[in-house]
Amino acid sequence: MHVNEINVMRRKNLGNYEHFEVALKASLDENDSFEDSYTELLENLRKAMNPQGNSNAKTEKPEAPKAATAKPAPKKATKKAPAKKKAPEEEVTMEELMQLCRDTANRLGSADKVKELIKTACGVDNLKDASASTFGKLKTLLEEA
Secondary structure (H helix, E strand, C coil): CCCCEEEEEEEEEEECCEEEEEEEEEECCCCCCHHHHHHHHHHHHHHHHCCCCCCCCCCCCCCCCCCCCCCCCCCCCCCCCCCCCCCCCCCCCHHHHHHHHHHHHHHHCCHHHHHHHHHHHHCCCCHHHCCHHHHHHHHHHHHHC
16 A cells, blocks of 8 residues: 555644644655655654754744734824833733743743742732733843843
8 A cells, every 4th residue: 555645733732722733744656655754744843843943842832923013193292301212122922921931940940930030020929910011021030040
């Protein structure tokens, strides 16, 4: 019996009712080896699920393209003193923070240290209870740890 086609699919649960899925398909000729084709297809699937190239790391959520946001119409000029502009802070998602917490705990070898950082930055014991307004501060602390 000759195998004509191989289909493989992997799905990574990202939490919060989201997932990342990769499906690959290979059509084989009569000269193609099933074992070699299957091995190559699995290697390509592994690379697609882990774009950073670290085969030992757990699959991370791929970066989503930045969504375009509608800007309100500019307001008329007022005679106020110019305010100091802060550097724009990028929005940090719960999923990104959870992954950063896991990575930091692995790097430090202690989940307790990460819990202390969460309490310091967010004022709560559990990341799920934290306010989104504190995510930027926590991200900074985790990256510096």
